[in-house]
Amino acid sequence: MTSTPALIDIGDAKPPFYWGVDIGGTGIKIGLVDSDGGTVAYRRIPTRESEGPEAAVGRVAEVAAEIDRQLGIQTRVAAVGVGAPGPMDLQAGTLVQPPQLPSWWGYHLVDAIAQRFGRPVTFLNDANAAAYGEFWLGSGRADRSMVLLTLGTGVGGGLIVDGELVNGVNSFGSECGHLIVDPSPTARLCVWGGGRGQLEAYASASAVVQRTLEQLTRGQDSCLSGSMGGSDTELTAKRVWEAAIEGDQLALEIVDETAKWLGIGVTTIVHITDPGSVVLGGAMNFGGADCDVGRRFLKGVADEFRARTFDNVFEGTSIQFASLGGDAGYLGAAGYARHEHPRHD
Incomplete structure (x- = not known):
């Protein structure tokens, strides 16, 4: 609703x-x-x-x-x-x-x-x-530059530098979901355009479902095993989150893996634009700041970013959830x- x-x-x-x-x-x-x-x-x-x-x-x-x-x-x-x-x-x-x-x-x-x-x-x-x-009224309102990543069926992006939106010559500016995070020839395909190795193929709700199904098919034990067939038990990113809340090991692994890939994408965006503020929005936030799993997810993104960036860049960059829904x-x-x-x- x-x-x-x-x-x-x-x-x-x-x-x-x-x-x-x-x-x-x-x-x-x-x-x-x-x-x-x-x-x-x-x-x-x-x-x-x-x-x-x-x-x-x-x-x-x-x-x-x-x-x-x-x-x-x-x-x-x-x-x-x-x-x-x-x-x-x-x-x-x-x-x-x-x-x-x-x-x-x-x-x-x-x-x-x-x-x-x-x-x-x-x-x-x-x-x-x-x-x-978010820049005007939400989580980025105190900043001059900000990147928003919207996590849903796909991964959207919005980049603001010194108060101006990056729209691009081809109207494709700020499409952070299509950032390449895996250049291998067997990398995953993103949900909309079929682009191989793009962030969307690893950090979207669609990717969460696909990776979870692959592990279930391999026989990994999980309370989500009943979600492999039938419309009443259809697997969704929300069901993965609910399983993670209950401590399901596979679900927690999927949350952590998603955070890792998102952290890789965040690192690349920050190294190009140095916005100082990274905001995560969209429906797939694993419960957000009010949930243990959401906080674990956010920390996982920050930890991956910390491992891949410079100390001063990490200290000067905030990573937080969006606030406007x-x-x-x-x-x-x-x-x-x-x-x-x-x-x-």
């Missing part, structure tokens, strides 16, 4: 306002955010991918119009920020071939949003939007619109 973010009263909000739209394969989050990052209004609607992008954009615009009628804020809205899954062409404002949205391929999303809203539109990869949210995307999209289109009402 998706929780609703805490809202502030319109009378306490600081204009101008910014729409933040976070488009996913199953749901779209729409938030009206004030200049200080407070959420004034929020809705979540189904994407209904099979109906196509025009229908979805129309429903987003209808939600915004409804909120505007209730609050009377249209003239105080400066811009719209949109985050969506890649690959994309940021300069053209189009989605290229996002695997989660096959009916949206080649769609001119920015033009469609701008026409419906009548406001400037900023366009971001969804992981970059989440990164900017599923709200980071729409907040970051709105925040980046604020960054690109400041207005002083």
Whole structure:
């Protein structure tokens, strides 16, 4: 179940306002955010991918119009920020071939949003939007530079250097999940693009499931053995985490191995960009900071990083969990619109 973010009263909000739209394969989050990052209004609607992008954009615009009628804020809205899954062409404002949205391929999303809203539109990869949210309002808010790694079905990334997002010439900047961590010809394949040896193939929820199944097939003893067949017992990264909480040895080994690979990726990113702050987000955090297994996972990442970097770099780099959860995307999209289109009402 998706929780609703805490809202502030319109009378306490600081204009101008910014729409933040976070488009996913199953749901779209729409938030009206004030200049200080407070959420004034929020809705979540189904994407209904099979109906196509025009229908979805129309429903987003209808939600915004409804909120505007209730609050009377249209003239105080400066811009719209949109985050969506890649690959994309940021300069053209189009989605290229996002695997989660096959009916949206080649769609001119920015033009469609701008026409419906009548406001400037900023366009971001969804992981970059989440990164900017954590940078503006979350775990990276005290830093000038930050990298976010989002751990889910795949591994997303967002990189901010001296306050600016790294979007890249080919709209592929900050795609840290496709960093090569294993150059061998037999390295694993990542879940989306089939890239061999990439971080996503080792540190994503999909990789956790695949590696666990391989060990179970080899006969390793585990309470997860019943998850090898049947929809009621389907193996997921969440089930691995639950088994780890119970002390299952295989599950703990998988958590530790995932931390190791992620630590290798973190080391390479830090050695290139030296951001000072590494934030781990996404649904696969093994319980996060409030769970023994989550803390073990975070320590494993830090230990691998420590073993591979310089002492002063380790001491000058924080590694922590994200704090905004599923709200980071729409907040970051709105925040980046604020960054690109400041207005002083």
